[in-house]
Amino acid sequence: MTAGHEVTRGPLPQWKENGLLALGVVVVVFMPISLLYLAPIAQAGQELPFVLALGCMLIVGWIFGRAADWFFGLPPLLGYMAFGFVFRSIQGPYLQAARASLLKLAFIVVLIRAGLEISPKDLNAFTVALSVLPFVADALASSCTAYSIYGLTGLEAATFASIMSSLGEGIVIPRMVDMVRRASPGHTLLPRAVLTAAPVECILALFMFGACSSMLAGQPSENQPNLRPLSGGEQAGLVLLQIICTLLVAALIAHSFALLLGARKRIKWRGSGKHFFIGSTHEELIAVIAMGMIAYGVSLVVPVPDSLSVTKRAAMAEAGGHRLLAEAAAAAGGHFESLVEADLCVVSTVYIFARLRPVHTVHRVEQGVSGVWTVAAIFLFTSLGSNLSLPATGNPLALLAPVAAGLCARVVAISLVMACSTHMRGLSFNLKNCFYESAFVLFATFPRATIQGVLGRLPLQNKLVSPEIGLLYIQTAALTVLVMAPLGVVLQSAFCERLLHRTDIADVHVAASEAHAAAHPP
Numbered sequence: 048m049t050a051g052h053e054v055t056r057g058p059l060p061q062w063k064e065n066g067l068l069a070l071g072v073v074v075v076v077f078m079p080i081s082l083l084y085l086a087p088i089a090q091a092g093q094e095l096p097f098v099l100a101l102g103c104m105l106i107v108g109w110i111f112g113r114a115a116d117w118f119f120g121l122p123p124l125l126g127y128m129a130f131g132f133v134f135r136s137i138q139g140p141y142l143q144a145a146r147a148s149l150l151k152l153a154f155i156v157v158l159i160r161a162g163l164e165i166s167p168k169d170l171n172a173f174t175v176a177l178s179v180l181p182f183v184a185d186a187l188a189s190s191c192t193a194y195s196i197y198g199l200t201g202l203e204a205a206t207f208a209s210i211m212s213s214l215g216e217g218i219v220i221p222r223m224v225d226m227v228r229r230a231s232p233g234h235t236l237l238p239r240a241v242l243t244a245a246p247v248e249c250i251l252a253l254f255m256f257g258a259c260s261s262m263l264a265g266q267p268s269e270n271q272p273n274l275r276p277l278s279g280g281e282q283a284g285l286v287l288l289q290i291i292c293t294l295l296v297a298a299l300i301a302h303s304f305a306l307l308l309g310a311r312k313r314i315k316w317r318g319s320g321k322h323f324f325i326g327s328t329h330e331e332l333i334a335v336i337a338m339g340m341i342a343y344g345v346s347l348v349v350p351v352p353d354s355l356s357v358t359k360r361a362a363m364a365e366a367g368g369h370r371l372l373a374e375a376a377a378a379a380g381g382h383f384e385s386l387v388e389a390d391l392c393v394v395s396t397v398y399i400f401a402r403l404r405p406v407h408t409v410h411r412v413e414q415g416v417s418g419v420w421t422v423a424a425i426f427l428f429t430s431l432g433s434n435l436s437l438p439a440t441g442n443p444l445a446l447l448a449p450v451a452a453g454l455c456a457r458v459v460a461i462s463l464v465m466a467c468s469t470h471m472r473g474l475s476f477n478l479k480n481c482f483y484e485s486a487f488v489l490f491a492t493f494p495r496a497t498i499q500g501v502l503g504r505l506p507l508q509n510k511l512v513s514p515e516i517g518l519l520y521i522q523t524a525a526l527t528v529l530v531m532a533p534l535g536v537v538l539q540s541a542f543c544e545r546l547l548h549r550t551d552i553a554d555v556h557v558a559a560s561e562a563h564a565a566a567h568p569p
Contacts, residue, residue: 079107097141104134104142108425122536124218124428131432138433146430151343153427154217154497156420158390159339161220161246162397163413164227169243173468177461177488178244182251184460185212189453196448203516206259210503210520211527212453213252215496217427218532219245221420222539223491226547233552236472237484241491250391252498254289256505258282261384263511285351293388296345297395304338305403331408332415335397342396346389434500435529446523447530461488480551487546494535499524 059067095103111130112123135143190208193199199207223242227235262282308331311324324330401409462485469476503524507517 075110079110095137095139097139100139100142104429105425108429122540124536125533127425127428128432131429132435135433146433149426150430153423155339155343155393156423157217157220158393159335159397159416160224160420162394163401163416164224165243165398169239173471174240174243176464177240178247180464181457181460182212182248184456185453188456189449192449192452197519202259202262203512206506207520209252209256209259210499210524211450213249213498214245214492215494215532216245216249217497218494218536219492230547234547237487237547241488246390246394249498250388253390254286256502258286260511289386289388292386293391294395296387297342297392298399300338300342301396301399301403304334305400308334328411328415331412335412338396338400339393342392343389346385346387346392349386351384351386431496431500436525443526446526450527458489461485474551477551483546483549487543490538490542493538494532496528496532499528
């Protein structure tokens with residue numbers, strides 16, 4: 048063979064092709080069996096070591112996702128969740144302990160994608176109404192139903208609604224991002240509106256849960272008879288202060304990272320001209336992911352003022368006014384009250400950063416984050432599947448009754464928003480088109496997983512409610528995810544694109560979509 052000449056290989060003989068195909072099938076079938084069954088048997092506790100369990104989560108979870116698509120035509124996300132449900136009994140104590148951190152990291156990638164995809168033109172009265180009104184209607188109906196069925200107090204019912212009523216942004220955002228990129232010009236308005244509304248709705252749910260938790264923790268008890276709960280004005284002031292501080296922190300972080308990337312080419316030795324940074328796309332990707340993690344992590348180090356901290360006020364009342372004893376008790380409680388809202392901080396930081404950087408740079412970062420999401424999705428939905436558990440007691444239909452009532456109210460609210468915003472979106476009112484649009488938004492926002500999986504156990508863990516009510520929250524959240532996550536993904540895959548293509552479009556939206564497609568090529 049002559050040096051520098053490439054070797055051209057002809058097509059393989061048919062028997063080799065068949066042999067490779069057979070070996071590939073054997074590997075695909077045998078690898079999950081060996082990792083899920085044979086490997087745990089060799090261990091003392093029939094559980095996998097951490098590194099092997101992590102590798103098994105990636106490769107076998109990916110195979111499960113491909114099998115769901117290939118055999119049943121279902122989205123790979125359902126395969127990941129099914130694998131997590133099967134995998135939880137052998138994943139080992141170390142991976143089980145790390146699962147919460149893996150879930151959080153994958154969730155940060157979801158928020159980064161949302162911040163990159165949101166456009167200033169998407170923040171309008173329509174998207175604000177779409178993010179607020181359906182959630183408020185859902186929460187109001189579910190809380191009233193829980194109040195009447197389970198005999199909860201008003202505050203306990205509101206906490207119940209804050210957990211159960213929000214869409215699963217871990218599922219909705221990635222699906223809408225993909226739909227925006229696949230939709231034809233003119234049909235991207237609705238998926239972009241849902242993409243913008245999804246993180247806002249989840250932030251509302253988190254604020255509502257935080258306010259309800261603070262009021263539950265601030266209620267006087269037998270051990271704290273002198274504790275004065277926060278008033279309504281103090282609660283509203285605290286929420287407003289959290290929003291202002293979150294946006295200020297997000298702007299500071301975004302401008303810092305934008306200045307860092309903008310000055311990359313200017314940082315060099317004067318003599319040799321050697322640059323400190325190499326100016327590659329990987330540097331931009333590293334900076335954006337680090338920026339998202341820092342924005343999320345700031346929420347864990349910036350506490351609310353002592354005068355508005357329910358934990359410290361309760362500890363002070365319990366310690367009889369002794370500040371040192373109160374601070375020690377509050378630290379031992381483990382419940383950190385942050386002045387910065389994590390989800391809002393990540394989305395706002397990435398959104399501001401994307402406005403400060405050139406469009407082609409942001410597009411390169413979007414492509415890099417999409418590659419990271421391929422791995423993060425496996426961790427996210429496998430972890431969600433591992434968190435699922437069937438209720439041991441209680442009637443499942445009774446547990447889902449408040450959720451069903453909330454869904455009915457959400458349908459009404461979505462229909463009203465779509466009907467009342469027709470002229471705002473440049474369309475003439477048409478009953479059939481309103482039906483298609485409302486059905487699209489309902490199915491697009493149907494899945495629930497992330498908020499329920501994260502918040503369901505917190506009231507009982509933080510001792511905010513009685514064990515019976517805490518168990519009700521846990522069982523209802525688990526059953527909600529178990530039913531609505533897979534069903535929502537199936538509804539999205541089966542109907543959303545078909546409904547979207549049947550909706551009417553305005554000429555101005557066609558031009559805007561074509562301009563956006565030209566600026567963001569696939």
